């Protein structure tokens with residue numbers, strides 16, 4: 202498996218270096234729940250085959266933003282466009298990995314992973330071929346016939362990831378997909394995901410609480426801040442070559458991490474003073 | 478002492494089954510003793526003797542030497558199943574529809590709760606005097622006894638469907654029909670089955686009650702005839718039959734419920 206990813210560093214670097222034309226275009230986006238305005242005036246472009254990570258304090262509207270991009274929520278101002286079409290409801294080729302996993306408790310791992318394929322009208326034989334592939338890919342081999350309640354949180358999250366990946370989306374929206382796994386598994390999954398991405402590059406919007414993860418995974422890091430929140434900063438990561446363990450030791454990695462950290466820390470301090 | 482307690486509480490199959498059998502034999506012995514020492518008009522023994530035949534011999538006669546009794550039994554089962562199946566067919570879809578159409582639910586919720594707690598037996602004279610006494614009004618009685626527990630539980634289940642799952646379905650571009658098939662029905666099923674188990678007990682009461690009033694029929698008629706003749710063995714034999722039916726329905730419902738509730742492993 203590792204062989205394949207080693208054959209592809211060029212493609213990886215290329216895709217990271219010059220993302221294609223904007224696949225997702227967010228203009229003047231604002232969203233309120235009743236009187237609570239979550240965010241306002243968000244302008245973002247996500248290129249084809251680009252990985253953009255989004256960080257921001259808890260409650261700043263990261264999940265809400267992903268829901269708007271997926272077409273699950275109506276927006277109040279502005280618009281989200283994917284490939285030039287305004288999004289009003291979920292669109293083909295866009296898949297989401299949910300923070301709440303959203304697995305069907307009465308379905309086995311296998312059946313959960315097959316769910317999206319079935320809805321897309323993929324043939325039975327094709328489903329039988331693909332499902333085990335993606336189960337293996339996320340490292341759930343041997344748990345095909347387990348039910349979600351028999352899995353750990355991290356395993357459930359991987360099952361949700363496999364379900365989204367199986368539909369082979371062009372746009373993958375991920376809401377803290379590795380929040381429930383331990384540090385080691387998390388690292389394995391991060392590099393696995395990058396490997397999967399290198400095999401089949403797609404536009405990826407990746408929400409995370411972990412600054413390290415944001416810098417490691419992202420071509421760009423979007424920092425959301427404020428109340429209502431808006432885009433505070435967009436950081437070009439441009440770390441060299443395919444990301445791997447050595448990336449974590451790169452001076453530029455540490456530099457960006459510290460930068461994002463202090464940005465968010467200012468906000469946290471400000472919030473604290475407000476409370477006091 | 479500890480040894481005795483742990484032996485008593487052990488769940489080994491042998492201990493279990495011997496406990497069950499001893500308990501049943503003891504119950505039978507008490508019944509027999511009480512029956513033999515009472516006047517025949519008040520209490521029949523379980524087995525009895527030559528001049529004082531008890532409940533089990535009567536049961537034997539009913540089942541192997543009394544075609545009319547078997548007809549009554551069939552009649553009762555027909556009544557029960559018709560009312561019960563109709564209740565199922567109406568209550569489950571209605572419960573799910575009401576979970577999806579919130580206004581409908583709000584409009585009907587109070588009536589449903591009220592009727593769920595109303596002792597249906599109070600409505601029987603009313604129903605029978607308006608609609609008459611033949612088969613279908615009786616079916617309606619059984620239906621009403623079974624309907625509300627099923628509806629109430631189905632509705633509770635459908636209401637508690639996790640919005641996150643609907644969100645997932647929408648994200649994968651599911652049609653409304655597929656949302657029913659993939660989420661609403663499987664999610665609601667265990668709740669509905671709880672309702673069905675409750676309903677099977679209630680429907681049995683409804684069945685006997687419907688058969689008691691005015692135009693008697695089926696097992697209810699057998700029960701009334703026997704008690705008018707002070708035939709206690711007959712009364713108790715029929716009660717045993719009804720109890721047997723009740724336990725059978727209950728056990729079937731329980732087994733089905735268990736099978737389809739396995740995924741609620743976290744609730745255990």
Ligand SMILES: Nc1ncnc2c1ncn2[C@@H]1O[C@H](COP(=O)(O)OP(=O)(O)OP(=O)(O)O)[C@@H](O)[C@H]1O
Nearest residue numbers: 234237239257258259260261262263264265266300
């Ligand atoms: N369905 C809803 N109705 C009303 N308010 C909501 C709803 N969903 C979220 N909110 C509110 O909107 C704000 C943003 O929520 P959101 O879940 O998008 O935050 P988040 O950035 O994803 O947080 P976290 O990092 O903790 O997941 C919060 O203040 C939350 O209380």
Ligand SMILES: [Mg+2]
Nearest residue numbers: 263264300376
């Ligand atoms: Mg969130």
